[in-house]
Amino acid sequence: MRDLRVARGARIAVENISFQLSPGEFVGLLGENGAGKSTVLEAICGLQSNSSGSSLSFGRPSAAAFDARRIGVVWQHLGLCDNLTAAQNVFLGREAGRPLLERRRMRRATLDALAHLNAAEIDPNRVVSELSGGQRQIIAIARALLSDPPLILLDEPTSALSPRETEYVLGLLRGLCEQGRAVLLVTHQVDEIMRTADRLIVMRQGRMVAVSSPVGLQPGDVLELMSGVAVESVARQNLSQLSSLLEQMAASKPFASLPAIVSGYAAAADQRQLSVHLKDDQKGVLTLAASVSLPRGLRSQLGAFPLARDNAIAEAARTGHPQVVEDLSSAGGFDPVAGGPMSMWAVPIQGNGHLFGVLSGFADVPGRPRDDQLQLAGLYAGLAASAIERDDILRRYQRRNHALEILRELRDVLADPDDLDVQQGFPRVLPTLLDGLSARAVVIAGDDRGAEQLSAESSRFEVKAEAGDPDAAEELVLAAESHEWTPARSRGIIPADEDSLLVPFVARDRRYVLAARWDQPTESLEPETLELLEGAAWSLRLALERTLAEASRAESAAATRTADLQREFIYRLSHELRTPLTAIRGYASSLRSTDVEWDRGSQERFLGAIAAEASRMQRLVGDLLDIAAIESGGMTIRPDWCEVEAVVSAAVAVSSPDPGDTSVEVEPGIPTIWADHDRIEQVLVNLLDNAFKHGRAPISVRVRVAGESVVFDVIDSGSGIPADRSDDVFEPYVRRPASPGAGLGLAICRNIVLAHGGTLSAVAGARTGHVRLTLPLSAAPSTEGEPHV
Amino acid sequence: MSDQTSVLLVEDDRNIVDLVQSNLLIRGYRVYVSRDGRDVMELVDDMQPDLALVDLMLPAADGFEVCRKIREKGSMGIIVLSARGAETDKVRALNLGADDYLTKPFGVDELLARINATLRRSRPPESAPDASEPPLQIGSVRIDFDAKSVTRAGERVKLTPTEYALLAELARGRGKVLSHSVLLHKVWGVGYATNTEYVRVYVGRLRAKLEEPGDPPLIVTEPRTGYRMLAD
Incomplete structure (x- = not known):
């Protein structure tokens, strides 16, 4: 095939497709839906009239070369006639030249073909519309193989098959290759084709993006080529595998349970007494999984027995051949049961060389079962095998689904944007993980020594979180510490001992390890468990990386904000200091001017202003010293017993420009409190000043006892502090825009109040300015020394 | 008024x-x-x-x-x-x-x-100067000292008093390098000797008003020393 180009109207469907197929070669054509795979296939068959390029098969243009005998094609839509039987479909269009192909021979040939495909359970006389998707697929393949063509093209032949059927079909195709045929298989299922094909052609959006041997490629790489999107995570790979599994499940016939099959056989063969045993590979035991109409005495003998037991069922399991016991009283290895069965047969349930168990039938009369009965038993054993396989797939799927659920939950918890420190999320996710892994203990530990320790061979781990058996967790950490860290041994799952696994990883220049211990040897763990463990470590790593990045971003943002505030504060402060200084210096130099004579009134005004500005500076300098003391942790309060009412009156007297502007209500009987009188007065003065400055008179001050506290409410008639700033205002350097002041007052107040064990806050939702101060009533004078802020 | x-x-x-x-x-x-x-x-x-x-x-x-x-x-x-x-x-x-x-x-x-x-x-000088000073043409810029007015390519350029004072100083000393401190002293007065940024900013303002892109520069910066106006 050279330079194939197919146009659909103005759109180019595929372009620049060139490849060659050699006899005996198995080539996989991969691509996502709509990549143009089927179009290429159609072009090879000469079904695309508007194609250009030399599409050659066997050295001839394809349209001429296409010949049902030279190219066998299995279309995605199968091309079966729904109202014909399986056999008729296999021979559809091949009747030519075989006019005498009679129904019976056709049926036999079909049976042969199906047997070839290990699909003997399909009745050639069934109408195909009654067959399952998988069975229809097998009919279509049988039909393509009928003329033994040298080139076989298959369009998604395995999408409707179970994994085992898929493997079987691929094995079959592989075999056809080895006989010298060329196989071109179109699929979007990466895993299966990578195991089988000699060469992969990957298409994306109508173009070939890669031609490669599957050797050395990972499924993820191929998925990336197909989608054009990097497969960044284990999760994405898991999900794509899962979705392929789901597609297969949905395409195959609905799950038929084992008991239903057994009942079906009982009805079909008119055999009432049946049992199914399943083999437990680990314990080497056969266990009764389902039974129909067995007398109790026999059932109790059939419950569970070792594979080595000398009875017909174990024998069938050991040999893989049907066993018949004509007289149970003399043979078979079971104790006779009064009124129980006299004879039995046992047929192994096996698929693809693996023995799942044994299907057994019992009869009330001695002697051999009828041949057709035994054949039917073989057929149902096959059905049972596929049912068990499906069951297995379903369990596997459920386990995987469960694992994915846990991973998702893990990520949800760890991705909580409110939780800046992801390590706080660890204790919440580990129990889930413990449960999901069915482990005895799970622990996550980190080496906090940092980057320079990454090159060290040993680690000093600190437990970040653990779940399950604490002793086991401790041992796991010890095991992790004795693990040797080399770059090659710092990823993937590492066995610590026979029942423990470690997954070391590095996040932000720190070593971490996720470790788990089970009650069983790790060799017997399901692959899903291992995937979950590795996936969980991956999630933890991502979460750590993410939050560390976020933490450093938040830190730098906070630092920037602080720096901005401080710069603004310096500006503000220089203004606040220079303004009174300007007045002082200006008035002073005015008074000293020799060129003018000031009248007495001016002189007094100047001197008064100098005094006022000097005290304004003094207050500001006092505030600065306070805030410096707070920031260095050196602010002291000197508490003593003090009268609440006296403190309030003093504050109101100092701060109210007009005594009528402030109303004071103090609840009678408030006990004296243990506080620094001057400092509390400073706070109240500040609050009142703010109320006058930013709010509006009249101001009301209410004091009452609530519980163990004295509550001071300072309420003005203004519009209040905006809700979104109600916490901000207590931060240093934060001030109302375009208002005087250095923005220190409330920050100092809050620190004074906190030092008294009280609270200071803006009352949320207040329509007017409302600040509440609470001080503890019974602060014991035990802190009499020098309580520090 | x-x-x-x-x-x-x-x-x-x-x-x-x-x-x-x-x-x-x-x-x-x-x-x-x-x-x-x-x-x-x-x-x-x-x-x-x-x-x-x-x-x-x-x-x-x-x-x-x-x-x-x-x-x-x-x-x-x-x-x-x-x-x-x-x-x-x-x-x-x-x-x-x-x-x-x-x-x-x-x-x-x-x-x-x-x-x-x-x-x-x-302010205009209290009394008119005794001898009138002849107008000066430098490139396309013409300075009329008596009228305290400046034109560029025949068009009137509005200058602030400070801008004019600086331009006049540079023009009277054209061809010579005038140091920052001399310019500060003559234009702004006593006590400005260290405010070199004043000269820098005002030279910038003059250039913006009087120089056109492509013209030869009117005022040349003498690094670390001061400024010089072209003689012609």
């Missing part, structure tokens, strides 16, 4: 207003005050003051913006009074058209000296 010199004070601090106002009134100035910066432009239009003293931190306006707007209106002197002493603030204010920049705290003598210096530049 009366003979009294009028000063517009834009300042929010009560004491500084009182201080400046008292000192100017007692020395015979007429004083208008804007306390928040909102009514500055009305006062400029109505009272046509000779000089504005502008605080940069105002409750209802941005002092820089006030400077820019006043400068747009005309060539009256502008002195900034600010607690912000940073070089960037100074340069910004000068760029926006301020003639001088006084950092708080300042003494009254200093303020009065600067007011006088600025007024001296913006």
